[in-house]
Amino acid sequence: MGTIAETIFILALRQSISIRRVAVLLLLAAIPLVIAIVSEILNIEWDGDSTQGFIQRLIFNTGLPLIALIVAAPVFADEIEDRTLTNLMLSPIARWQISIPKMLAAVFIVAIPLAITTFASVLLVIQDDAYSAAIVGAFGILIGSIAFVSLFAFVGTLTTRAVVFGIVYVFGFEALISSAIPGLKYVSISGNTLSIMQELNSTLIDAPISGSNQLPPIEYAIIALLTVIILSNIATIWRLKRMDVH
Amino acid sequence: MQTRSEINNHAGNDAIVSLDSVSKWFGNVVAVSDITLNIGSGITGLLGPNGAGKTTLLRMICGLYSSSEGTVRLLETDPRTDHNVYKRIGIMTENESAYEFMTGLEFVRLSARLKDLRREESHLRNAIERVDMSFALDRKISTYSRGMRQRIRLAAALVGDPELLILDEPLNGADPTQRLRFQEILHQTADEGRSVIISSHILEEVEDVSDSVVLVVNGKLAAQGDFHAIRAALDDRPYHVKIECSDPKQLGGELAKQPAVQSIQFDPDGSIVVLTTNVAVLQLDLPVLAQRNNVRLTRIQPIDDSLESVFSYLVEG
Numbered sequence: 286m287g288t289i290a291e292t293i294f295i296l297a298l299r300q301s302i303s304i305r306r307v308a309v310l311l312l313l314a315a316i317p318l319v320i321a322i323v324s325e326i327l328n329i330e331w332d333g334d335s336t337q338g339f340i341q342r343l344i345f346n347t348g349l350p351l352i353a354l355i356v357a358a359p360v361f362a363d364e365i366e367d368r369t370l371t372n373l374m375l376s377p378i379a380r381w382q383i384s385i386p387k388m389l390a391a392v393f394i395v396a397i398p399l400a401i402t403t404f405a406s407v408l409l410v411i412q413d414d415a416y417s418a419a420i421v422g423a424f425g426i427l428i429g430s431i432a433f434v435s436l437f438a439f440v441g442t443l444t445t446r447a448v449v450f451g452i453v454y455v456f457g458f459e460a461l462i463s464s465a466i467p468g469l470k471y472v473s474i475s476g477n478t479l480s481i482m483q484e485l486n487s488t489l490i491d492a493p494i495s496g497s498n499q500l501p502p503i504e505y506a507i508i509a510l511l512t513v514i515i516l517s518n519i520a521t522i523w524r525l526k527r528m529d530v531h
Numbered sequence: 532m533q534t535r536s537e538i539n540n541h542a543g544n545d546a547i548v549s550l551d552s553v554s555k556w557f558g559n560v561v562a563v564s565d566i567t568l569n570i571g572s573g574i575t576g577l578l579g580p581n582g583a584g585k586t587t588l589l590r591m592i593c594g595l596y597s598s599s600e601g602t603v604r605l606l607e608t609d610p611r612t613d614h615n616v617y618k619r620i621g622i623m624t625e626n627e628s629a630y631e632f633m634t635g636l637e638f639v640r641l642s643a644r645l646k647d648l649r650r651e652e653s654h655l656r657n658a659i660e661r662v663d664m665s666f667a668l669d670r671k672i673s674t675y676s677r678g679m680r681q682r683i684r685l686a687a688a689l690v691g692d693p694e695l696l697i698l699d700e701p702l703n704g705a706d707p708t709q710r711l712r713f714q715e716i717l718h719q720t721a722d723e724g725r726s727v728i729i730s731s732h733i734l735e736e737v738e739d740v741s742d743s744v745v746l747v748v749n750g751k752l753a754a755q756g757d758f759h760a761i762r763a764a765l766d767d768r769p770y771h772v773k774i775e776c777s778d779p780k781q782l783g784g785e786l787a788k789q790p791a792v793q794s795i796q797f798d799p800d801g802s803i804v805v806l807t808t809n810v811a812v813l814q815l816d817l818p819v820l821a822q823r824n825n826v827r828l829t830r831i832q833p834i835d836d837s838l839e840s841v842f843s844y845l846v847e848g
Contacts, residue, residue: 292644299632368628372687375593375624376645377617526611530595 289378290386297390300363301356313352314398317344321409331410337491339410340422344403345475347460349426352399353433354451357391360434361521362441362448371530380525381518388431388438388518396430411488418489421482429478432510435517436474442524471501474513480506545571546604547695547726548592553601555587562587564750565601570728574721576737576758577730579747585730586625588747589699592728593622606695618646621688625699625730627680631673635664635683638672642687658690661716678709685716696720696727702736714740769793770810774817775802775830782826789816804834 320339324331331339364370373383400423407419441447463473470476480500483490490500501509546569555563563584579585590596591603594610603609608616629638639658643651659665662682672680681701688696696717702710717727717740731737737744737758744761746753754761776782783803786792791809798804807813810833821828 289645289647292641296630296641300630368624368626369630371595371622371624371626371628372630372641373645374595375617375620375622376642377615377647378645379614527597529590529597 289382293373293378293383294386294390297360297387298394301360301391301394306355309355310352310394311398313348313355314402317348317406318402318409321406325409333491336410340407340489341475341479342460342464344399344406344422345425345429345479346464346473347455349395349399349429349478350433350451350455350459350475353391353395353430354437354448354455356394357388357434357437358441358447358451360387360391360438360441361525362445365442365531366445368531374525374530380522384438384518384521384525388434388521391434391438392427392430395434396427399430400426407489414486414488418486421486421489424485425478425482428481428510429474432474432478432513432517435514435521439517439521439524442521442528467499470499471505471509474510477501477506477509481510547572547606548728549602549604550588550592551602551604553588553591553598553603555584555591555596555599562750563591563598563747566747566750566752567601568745568752568755570745571743572726573742574717574727574729574740576741576744577728577747578734578737578744579730579732579753581732583732583747584750585732585747586699587750589697589728589730590624593620593624593697595624618691619694621690621693621696623681623684623688623696623698623701625703627677627684629672629680629684629687632671634669634671635659635675635679635686636668638683639686639690643690646691648691654690654692657692658686661689661719662686663712677703678705681705682709685713689716689720692723692725694725696725696729698727698729700730700732702731702733710736769806769808771834772805772807772810772813773798773802773830773832773834774805774828776821777827777829778824779803781824782821785820785824786817789813789820791816802830 317339320343323329361370364373403426404419404423407422408415411418437447437451440450444450458469459473459475463469463476470480477500479490480503483500484503484506500506548568548570550566550568553563553566554561566588577585577589587596591598592605592610594603594605594614594616597611603611606616606619610616630641633641636655636659639655640651643654648654659668662685664679664682664686667675667679667683672683675683681703685698685701688698702713705713717729720727721742727740729737729740741758743756744758745755746761774782779797779801783795783797786803786805787795789812791807791812793806793808795806796804805813817831818828820826
């Protein structure tokens with residue numbers, strides 16, 4: 286017999302893996318790899334700016350938060366909507382035993398395909414020290430996934446329209462505004478994730494893309510991401526304790 | 532039957548559920564208003580018309596809703612903070628909240644695992660056999676009929692033999708055979724010394740199973756007490772019954788001779804409206820009279836049998 290955490294983790298995996306959602310997920314995760322493979326076949330040279338644009342804007346500012354949104358926002362929102370959350374809430378388990386396994390299941394679903402395609406893409410795009418850069422790329426996906434999933438899962442406990450909020454956040458803030466307005470990278474999950482990656486491998490995250498902002502310092506980035514992760518999960522647990530379950 | 536003030540003074544030491552001045556509102560809408568009550572062991576029916584506040588009340592008792600005012604105690608604990616109480620309780624909510632992608636067996640097993648039960652398989656087998664769902668265990672819940680869903684959800688609530696079962700409108704969607712089986716299960720549960728709280732908006736649904744009844748109208752406690760006392764009060768109440776048949780004049784004439792019939796009125800739509808003081812006798816006599824006079828009955832409808840009118844009668848009467 287599995288533990289309660291394992292039971293809820295597997296339940297959350299099964300809830301998240303519908304055919305349609307997996308298809309969308311794999312399609313989005315495959316985009317960087319397809320671009321990298323096509324560039325390789327066509328012998329397209331990657332200069333510094335295009336490499337950084339590919340990794341920073343396509344993968345970390347847009348792809349990662351979008352996939353995290355698709356997976357994490359429904360983790361609680363769907364259960365509230367279809368009223369299956371009562372099955373968990375009427376069980377003799379602490380609320381963190383519901384939220385943490387669900388969050389980890391979502392991270393698993395987001396990080397595995399995207400870490401694989403990021404790893405392979407970086408191997409194809411980066412010339413120097415490619416293997417190390419690819420590992421850092423996959424690691425960046427993992428930590429970015431944890432932060433985004435924690436945030437979106439919490440929003441999903443507040444509203445069943447979490448996806449709408451998330452789309453505005455991903456395309457409006459992470460993809461556009463945080464790069465355009467000086468200083469906003471400090472409050473961007475992608476920006477702080479990229480900062481940690483830059484510290485680990487400066488070939489992969491070389492410099493700010495032209496017209497983009499400076500990344501936050503590493504110490505700040507670690508604290509900022511930990512704050513997002515911890516506060517989001519505490520807020521989710523608090524919300525589960527306080528909410529009326531319809 | 533107890534009035535509200537009597538109930539307020541009846542603080543049961545053995546109460547499995549205790550509500551003290553409990554209210555719940557959603558924005559400007561008051562769903563439950565200042566209810567104080569104790570529910571003891573045995574089978575208790577929570578009755579009220581649709582929208583009376585039964586589900587809100589049950590959800591507060593279960594801990595799914597917080598109370599806006601007042602305190603709720605379930606098995607002497609606060610279910611909002613002491614989640615261990617759910618080990619001792621089986622709950623079936625009103626909504627068909629089962630995971631569609633699971634098989635029936637997986638759903639009941641999930642319930643057992645969440646309760647962290649030892650000897651999981653024996654608990655599973657026991658619960659599933661009680662609701663007669665062994666034949667469809669490996670089918671996905673998405674393929675189940677509404678009645679089958681209710682039964683598998685009941686099995687999930689029964690798993691682990693909880694000392695208290697809380698069932699919100701469990702007979703919705705059940706056919707007569709399933710209802711009978713359901714009543715048997717409730718009697719068995721009570722015979723085993725466990726308690727049941729069952730809600731319904733249909734008086735007859737809980738008539739054969741409940742020892743006592745809690746009546747809720749417009750979010751307020753209308754009455755609480757022994758079911759039979761309430762039933763007796765109901766039986767004395769005059770009923771209007773609308774009858775549609777092939778020969779209203781013939782049947783109306785015969786009905787007028789019956790002692791249980793107080794008055795008869797012929798409606799312009801061709802139906803008969805009978806005022807009776809003994810609806811049970813009328814139910815028995817009507818088919819016999821129709822057959823004897825070669826009249827075909829097409830529709831029999833009690834027109835003031837809604838719980839709301841019953842409650843008004845009880846409370847005001």
